Amino acid sequence: MDQLRQLFERGSFWAQGRNEADLRRMLAGSQAAVTAWNQRTLVGFGRATSDGVYRAVLWDVVVTQEQQGLGLGRRIVKTLLEAPALMASERVYLMTTNSSGFYERLGFEKVERQRLMQLIHSK
Numbered sequence: 001m002d003q004l005r006q007l008f009e010r011g012s013f014w015a016q017g018r019n020e021a022d023l024r025r026m027l028a029g030s031q032a033a034v035t036a037w038n039q040r041t042l043v044g045f046g047r048a049t050s051d052g053v054y055r056a057v058l059w060d061v062v063v064t065q066e067q068q069g070l071g072l073g074r075r076i077v078k079t080l081l082e083a084p085a086l087m088a089s090e091r092v093y094l095m096t097t098n099s100s101g102f103y104e105r106l107g108f109e110k111v112e113r114q115r116l117m118q119l120i121h122s123k
């Protein structure tokens with residue numbers, strides 16, 4: 001869990017400041033999670049939530065800077081998409097700020113006709 005916390009801290013801008021207890025809850029609430037390792041070091045992660053029939057969403061796909069460009073991100077996403085809960089879902093969504101080209105190579109397409117909306121709960 002500490003390695004996951006550190007991966008998010010260093011490799012993401014959206015998942016910084018997460019603590020181990022909440023990360024455990026996050027994993028328990030995910031239907032699929034994939035990790036990539038270099039020996040005993042966590043170098044990549046991705047997870048997904050799914051209702052198992054209609055909708056699934058990919059979250060928190062991260063590869064350490066040193067290991068980027070080697071195909072790990074692609075393997076993580078492909079493995080997530082092969083998880084039973086995702087295979088069973090009619091549609092898979094994701095949100096990305098600057099990696100849309102990466103996901104387009106994996107078959108995702110931009111959706112221009114819909115708008116992402118959010119409600120933020122202060123913790």
Ligand SMILES: CC(C)(COP(=O)(O)OP(=O)(O)OC[C@H]1O[C@@H](n2cnc3c(N)ncnc32)[C@H](O)[C@@H]1OP(=O)(O)O)[C@@H](O)C(=O)NCCC(=O)NCCS
Binds near residue numbers: 071105
């Ligand atoms: C985005 C990320 C997960 C990609 O992982 P990676 O292991 O470097 O990607 P891969 O080596 O598997 O790349 C697969 C393909 O996507 C391309 N690609 C990778 N990152 C890209 C990007 N940001 N934009 C466009 N294309 C990208 C690669 O060139 C490669 O192309 P190819 O099919 O021609 O070989 C990784 O760069 C990362 O962790 N970035 C920081 C966190 C982040 O922004 N995550 C996305 C959250 S939505």
